[in-house]
Amino acid sequence: MTHAAPDAASAPLAQHHDRILILDFGSQVTQLIARRLRESGVYCEVWPFNAAPDDRIRAFAPKGIILSGGPASATDEGSPRAPQAIFEMGLPILGICYGQQVMAHQLGGLVEGGHLREFGRAHIDVTGDCAITQGVWAPGAREQVWMSHGDRITRLPEGFRVVAASEGAPFAVIANDERRYYGTMFHPEVVHTPHGAALLKNFSHIVCGCSGDWTMGAFRAEMIAKIRAQVGTGRVVCGLSGGVDSSVAAVLLHEAIGDQLTCIYVDHGLMRANESEQVVSTFRDRFNIKLVHRDASDLFLGQLSGVTDPEIKRKTIGRLFIEVFEEEQQKIGGADFLAQGTLYPDVIESVSATGGPSVTIKSHHNVGGLPEGMRMKLVEPLRDLFKDEVRVLGRELGIPETIVGRHPFPGPGLAIRIPGEVTKEKADILRHADTIYLEEIRNAGLYDAIWQAFAVLLPVRTVGVMGDGRTYDSACALRAVTSTDGMTADVYPFSMEFLTRVAARIVNEVRGINRVTYDITSKPPGTIEWE
Ligand SMILES: Nc1ncnc2c1ncn2[C@@H]1O[C@H](COP(=O)(O)OP(=O)(O)OP(=O)(O)O)[C@@H](O)[C@H]1O
Ligand SMILES: O=c1[nH]c(=O)c2[nH+]cn([C@@H]3O[C@H](COP(=O)(O)O)[C@@H](O)[C@H]3O)c2[nH]1
Ligand SMILES: NC(=O)CC[C@H](N)C(=O)O
């Protein structure tokens, strides 16, 4: 499941599982193909299309290959090509969007731009049947899919036939039964293609014959072996926040390398109330993991003084985290590796995954915020997983529900919930409001129905009247969203009664806030955090 140039060490580990190779042409949603395959129990790896030499592919011995979508046009000179050798390996191939177009082009078909473009929801007419649609779509049906293309195939290569068509894509599904080549113009990997997962499962299970024996239990075993292979006898420090991701990473690492692991919890003065005590007692006492608790609030708050730009805040925090980790590893006699609970969404939002043109939305402190020239090597066992998969793994590892089910809390903490300059006073005010808000959510039994809820301290002062006196204090915003993976999110529909109760408590109890608003922006167009 690595999203790096294939490394020789990874292949033998997966040897006893059926596997699919995904060649990435730079689509924003390539990782969702891997995720859908994992959900149906199939081991897979994502390799950049241009880092897949023929001998490596043969050594990996996949049961099938999927070609992802991508931003290029197959008709452009110099646009990406699939390794020609894959068409001589006798393996089933599924091309998705650009992957379909490039396969058609390389096999002698014709691809053209300048036709009707389709973005988002579209409908296709199923005109035939094939191995990937069987049992999912019946001929004659009209089905919803999700499209994102400007080019299309205008002439099929030899041996292919049409199975479904849309207005903008006469070749929405194509099949060459004899060679077991299939192509879709739409994206079966996204949830907006309602039966997409079933189509992919038909490809992996029926066409490629994968048995579906890849589970989170298998992931755990393989990842432990991978960690051991990477780390050897070296020492590892792990940034542990007590959040879901680093807790799961720490317990997994501990299982893999025992006392070679030391966790470092950094209190940057921007954590929530009582966080430090909870983390220390859980990990030291319950899991028996070596843990350093570092109070670095003066350092962080000092360096954030005068900083107002969100990206500079994030990069400052990312740099200071590493500085602190470097200092602490020296105190324990040196470490060769830094482990973090980085997840796939952290990676995709921070950097372009394949060096392609996907844009940086924000620099997650643990990815885009890392300083150049960091000495320790990174160990990031969860880098290819989505949050809900990490939760499944956490349960598999016996981590208590109070940790596994926690709302995410970003590494930069309250700093990115205080637009403008961050000060200790503001952090204290926000911490208090946030505590009340979450207490009310818990009391109302809503905590588990919400992906993430928090308060934001606005850099706006407003006039109020309290006890017949005039106030001129800050406004705060409440945010609560539902989501499955943090990539998209919807507003949580609280009752007005609940919201007004929370607002009253905050204004009454928190000195410095005299007005409360509720943020009703979904993601997109908003992001979950305000900065
Ligand atoms: N206060 C902290 N001390 C040490 N490491 C931290 C701290 N905050 C974040 N990190 C590191 O940065 C990584 C990314 O942070 P992130 O918030 O995404 O994950 P998390 O805190 O582990 O889980 P969650 O998303 O549930 O909050 C963490 O996994 C951890 O390695
Ligand atoms: O560890 C982290 N470091 C960061 O720099 C960071 N920025 C956002 N987040 C969390 O990621 C999820 C998506 O957030 P956004 O919609 O704000 O991008 C949400 O769950 C956010 O809380 C971060 N986590
Ligand atoms: N999503 C894709 O793979 C798009 C493929 C190609 N760039 C097109 O516009 O048709």
Ligand SMILES: [Mg+2]
């Ligand atoms: Mg966190």
